[in-house]
Amino acid sequence: MRLLFFRKKGVCIGSCLAPILSDLFLAKIDRRLSPTLGQPTEGITIFRFVDDFMVFFNSTLDRFQDQCDDIVCILRSCLSPLVMTVELPVDGTIRFLDLKFVFRDNHTCWSYEPRAKKALLSFSSSHSKLIKRGIAKMCLNNALIISCSHLADASFKHQVSRLQTAGYPSHLIISVAEGLLRRAKGTQDRSTTVGSSAPNKENVAVIPYIHQVSHNLKKIAGRSNTRVLFSAPLKLGNLCKKTNPDKKISVVCPKKHTKPFIPCRxxxxxxxxxxxxxxxxxxxxxxxxxxxxxxxxxxxxxxxxxxxxxxxxxxxxxxxxxxxxxxxxxxxxxxxxxxxxxxxxxxxxxxxxxxxxxxxxxxxxxxxxx
CATH class of the missing domain: 3.40.1440 (GIY-YIG endonuclease)
Structure with a gap:
């Protein structure tokens, strides 16, 4: 017997509406914050990724704590009913997403360092070698790409240490590192060649998105140094009635009614x-x-x-x-x-x-x- 259940509160896990509702709600919060956070201090810059906020502002040591309290108070009032947790720099460092910021006297450094304390997938697991190699490549590549030039070396060594702790053999780590090196050299050589012949130009092609077919075309175009972008057939702006009040729905009825009372729907x-x-x-x-x-x-x-x-x-x-x-x-x-x-x-x-x-x-x- 099939039973029907109605959710009376919240959004179902995996709902296709959840990301859209989240973006709309957080966009409303952004509108609340933009006119409000100019009051406690000047030079405020806010970075947001989904529901994680990072706030930069100009301050001095004697005024820092008071200004932090003012900003946190405003954030909590604007984010209500969400509950907000606050982190302040400790010993000149603070974490944001998978980044670790280190504040120096005259500059700021950052490095790739995931917040999760969970260990990497053990090499002795039953997963395929392709998955394990992909994990090693992700860790080493992020350490090089995401970290600044000052901390890239330390971040790379830290990721190597994590891989070794998870049981990844040295020959696999070396093989992945060599592949990243060849890729970096190839990208540098290709950019030099392209830059000498046609500076500040890039070949871009926009094609409709068709699953698997578009990805195959993108892979082939990449061999010719052509960047491929996908266009979405249906965007949120086209689906919303508020932004398209005069949009008519074209419906073709398979039946030919003798006496249609209203347009077929x-x-x-x-x-x-x-x-x-x-x-x-x-x-x-x-x-x-x-x-x-x-x-x-x-x-x-x-x-x-x-x-x-x-x-x-x-x-x-x-x-x-x-x-x-x-x-x-x-x-x-x-x-x-x-x-x-x-x-x-x-x-x-x-x-x-x-x-x-x-x-x-x-x-x-x-x-x-x-």
């Missing part, structure tokens, strides 16, 4: 106005004109079939099928039933249909808040 929640002032609300996964035709055939028949036909028989009113309004659209039947129940409750006594699902007051308030 499928998987919709609809509202039929009645001549007595009341409304009928329903939902269908088929074409809306098929459902309206069924309603039209049932009205006036005896015995009445359905709430609409029963009301029209008692009230002697007529439904205006050609003025039917599309309330919502969803390919999920459960979603349509929930929206239908909310709309029926919203119209109350003015609605002649009955709900297929009973919603609590908190659930109704949440739906109307969204």
């Amino acid at each position: 499928t998987c919709v929640i609809y509202r039929i106005p009645l001549s007595c002032g009341r409304v009928y609300i329903g939902q269908t996964g088929r074409c809306i004109n098929d459902r309206l035709r069924e309603h039209s055939n049932k009205v006036g028949k005896s015995p009445p079939d359905g709430f609409l036909a029963l009301h029209c028989l008692k009230c002697t009113c007529q439904p205006n099928f050609d003025k039917t309004v599309i309330v919502g659209k969803s390919s999920s039947e459960i979603t349509r039933i929930v929206i239908e129940a909310e709309q029926i409750d919203y119209f109350g006594e003015s609605c002649v249909s009955k709900t297929s699902l009973s919603l609590s007051k908190k659930e109704l308030d949440y739906l109307r808040m969204c």
Whole structure:
């Protein structure tokens, strides 16, 4: 037996909406912070990666703690209801993501040093050699690419030590390091050759993204020193109704209706106005004109079939099928039933249909808040 569960709070793990909702929420926080953080001190710069913030500001030793307290107070008020933890520099160093910043008297250094204390994948594990080699390459490459020139050597040695602790043999580490060296030399030679013939120019091609095909084309183009970018077929801005209020949805109905009441749509929640002032609300996964035709055939028949036909028989009113309004659209039947129940409750006594699902007051308030 299949059971249906409704989440009443939060977002499901793995939901495709979670990243978008997170970006929208954090963008709202950014708007709160931008006009507010100019008050406690000047020269403030904020770096954010998802929900990790790093704040730089000009200060002196005697004023540093007071200014930190002011900035933290503002951040906590803007980030509410999120709970924020604070880290301050200790002995001239501070961690941010996978970086370790070291503050000197006249400059700042940084090196690759992951925050996680978890050890690397043991070389004795049952994973393939390709995965283990990829881990070694990631560690050594990040130590060289992410670290500054002053701390790259120390960061590289630290990653070698981590690999050796996890049981990676010396010949594998040396092989990966040699590959990185050859790649660095090849990139340098290629950039020198390209720079001498065509300085400040780069071959770029933009192609539509098709899984696997686009990646293969990108790999082939890379051999000719051509950079390939992928264009997304559907962007968030194109999907949002607020940014595209006049965008028309082109729907081609496979059926040729003898009498289409309204433009064809499928998987919709609809509202039929009645001549007595009341409304009928329903939902269908088929074409809306098929459902309206069924309603039209049932009205006036005896015995009445359905709430609409029963009301029209008692009230002697007529439904205006050609003025039917599309309330919502969803390919999920459960979603349509929930929206239908909310709309029926919203119209109350003015609605002649009955709900297929009973919603609590908190659930109704949440739906109307969204």
